Amino acid sequence: MLFEGLELVSALATLAACLVSVTLLLAVSQQLWQLRWAATRDKSCKLPIPKGSMGFPLIGETGHWLLQVFSKIFSHEALESYLPKIQLVIQDTLRAWSSHPEAINVYQEAQKLTFRMAIRVLLGFSIPEEDLGHLFEVYQQFVENVFSLPVDLPFSGYRRGIQARQILQKGLEKAIREKLQCTQGKDYSDALDLLIESSKEHGKEMTMQELKDGTLELIFAAYATTASASTSLIMQLLKHPTVLEKLREELRAHGILHSGGCPCEGTLRLDTLSGLRYLDCVIKEVMRLFTPISGGYRTVLQTFELDGFQIPKGWSVMYSIRDTHDTAPVFKDVNVFDPDRFSQARSEDKDGRFHYLPFGGGVRTCLGKHLAKLFLKVLAVELASTSRFELATRTFPRITLVPVLHPVDGLSVKFFGLDSNQNKILPETEAMLSATV
Ligand code: HEM
Numbered sequence: 001m002l003f004e005g006l007e008l009v010s011a012l013a014t015l016a017a018c019l020v021s022v023t024l025l026l027a028v029s030q031q032l033w034q035l036r037w038a039a040t041r042d043k044s045c046k047l048p049i050p051k052g053s054m055g056f057p058l059i060g061e062t063g064h065w066l067l068q069v070f071s072k073i074f075s076h077e078a079l080e081s082y083l084p085k086i087q088l089v090i091q092d093t094l095r096a097w098s099s100h101p102e103a104i105n106v107y108q109e110a111q112k113l114t115f116r117m118a119i120r121v122l123l124g125f126s127i128p129e130e131d132l133g134h135l136f137e138v139y140q141q142f143v144e145n146v147f148s149l150p151v152d153l154p155f156s157g158y159r160r161g162i163q164a165r166q167i168l169q170k171g172l173e174k175a176i177r178e179k180l181q182c183t184q185g186k187d188y189s190d191a192l193d194l195l196i197e198s199s200k201e202h203g204k205e206m207t208m209q210e211l212k213d214g215t216l217e218l219i220f221a222a223y224a225t226t227a228s229a230s231t232s233l234i235m236q237l238l239k240h241p242t243v244l245e246k247l248r249e250e251l252r253a254h255g256i257l258h259s260g261g262c263p264c265e266g267t268l269r270l271d272t273l274s275g276l277r278y279l280d281c282v283i284k285e286v287m288r289l290f291t292p293i294s295g296g297y298r299t300v301l302q303t304f305e306l307d308g309f310q311i312p313k314g315w316s317v318m319y320s321i322r323d324t325h326d327t328a329p330v331f332k333d334v335n336v337f338d339p340d341r342f343s344q345a346r347s348e349d350k351d352g353r354f355h356y357l358p359f360g361g362g363v364r365t366c367l368g369k370h371l372a373k374l375f376l377k378v379l380a381v382e383l384a385s386t387s388r389f390e391l392a393t394r395t396f397p398r399i400t401l402v403p404v405l406h407p408v409d410g411l412s413v414k415f416f417g418l419d420s421n422q423n424k425i426l427p428e429t430e431a432m433l434s435a436t437v
Contacts, residue, residue, distance in 0.1 A: 083270060086117060089117050097109065105411070106411040107231045118223060122191040144161075172215055221367075226372050234413065236286055250278045251385055256268075256385065280377075291325060295321050299314065321360070391412070
């Protein structure tokens with residue numbers, strides 16, 4: 001009896017010790033988080049921080065006025081001036097993919113492509129190719145550790161993330177300084193030029209720290225999301241040869257796809273692209289079924305009721321883009337890839353504002369959505385008009401959703417250069433495409 005009593009006391013003591021340790025651990029990690037949070041934000045920046053923006057400690061927060069400046073970066077005129085550069089970057093990349101003797105890992109290559117687009121087109125940095133490759137590796141290390149626990153210990157993901165951010169910021173500072181000194185020979189204003197100019201207009205000359213934070217946030221926002229969507233686009237064009245053929249017909253009808261392919265560099269215009277209705281439907285459908293980001297966070301500003309549950313003011317809530325697309329009653333056969341659902345005749349997305357929201361919704365909706373759609377459209381046009389590509393594995397890979405949606409093996413595809421078959425769907429490709437995910 002005494003023995004059992006002692007056992008009980010010892011068990012209770014162990015439990016109490018465990019509870020104390022867990023509480024201490026939680027308290028310490030909360031302190032660490034707050035310390036890190038404070039340490040990683042620029043203290044000189046007294047901007048009001050709106051609720052619900054990209055709150056990652058390794059990146060920083062976007063101030064209100066900076067958001068206004070960002071909206072200028074993605075205006076119609078700005079997009080028109082980026083378009084030829086985007087087309088050139090994509091054409092160069094597709095040429096490199098086609099000349100590669102082996103199949104390529106599409107997701108990995110798409111990440112490099114969007115990184116290059118962000119650095120060369122959006123920020124206008126003329127970094128030598130070798131340095132760009134190095135910067136990309138560091139950037140990957142940074143992104144891989146963005147979601148790590150904020151515990152700054154040697155070899156921890158957080159420490160690796162901070163180290164990568166320091167290297168990146170050094171590289172960005174060098175590129176920004178070179179750019180500020182060399183303003184000649186530019187035929188367009190890139191996003192960084194606009195950022196600097198418009199901040200002056202708002203009476204706020206940006207500090208070097210703000211410029212580095214702003215550029216890092218732009219790259220971060222553009223990189224993984226657009227790479228995910230590009231990979232999904234390529235996968236769906238492979239899976240649905242009839243969609244690819246219909247796209248080619250539309251390009252032919254608009255004089256964009258000529259019999260000998262379209263080697264014309266930098267010739268696309270925004271109004272030409274907006275006239276391509278089917279292309280728009282294809283991109284919309286890719287973004288509906290394969291939305292890169294699962295959802296977003298918001299802070300409840302006013303207590304409200306939802307389905308009989310009270311959600312108190314001050315709570316953090318998450319809205320799910322993926323579940324919304326999956327359950328929205330407006331979409332027929334939700335799991336079927338069917339670009340025509342967005343055609344003028346059907347317009348399944350016309351009812352209700354919040355059934356289709358791949359770029360989020362409300363005041364914190366994605367600022368780069370027009371740029372992202374433009375990029376995807378140019379990629380689709382170039383793929384349809386100049387490339388023949390085949391799946392290099394027997395079946396299509398599974399899809400994973402974390403950190404953004406992508407195929408588990410990255411999607412192995414062999415690209416071929418221009419040839420006489422480019423406008424036809426090859427019989428053997430058809431056979432391969434019947435393989436299921
Ligand atoms: C297919 C590509 C993209 C997708 C799916 C996407 C999606 C999203 C989503 C869902 C949000 C969060 C909205 C919310 O909190 O409710 C967001 C925010 C944002 N995106 Fe994108 N995005 C893409 C590409 C881009 C690009 C290319 C840029 C710019 C270069 C960009 C810039 C931003 C910025 C600055 C925000 C923060 C807006 C704010 O906090 O107010 N995005 N994006």
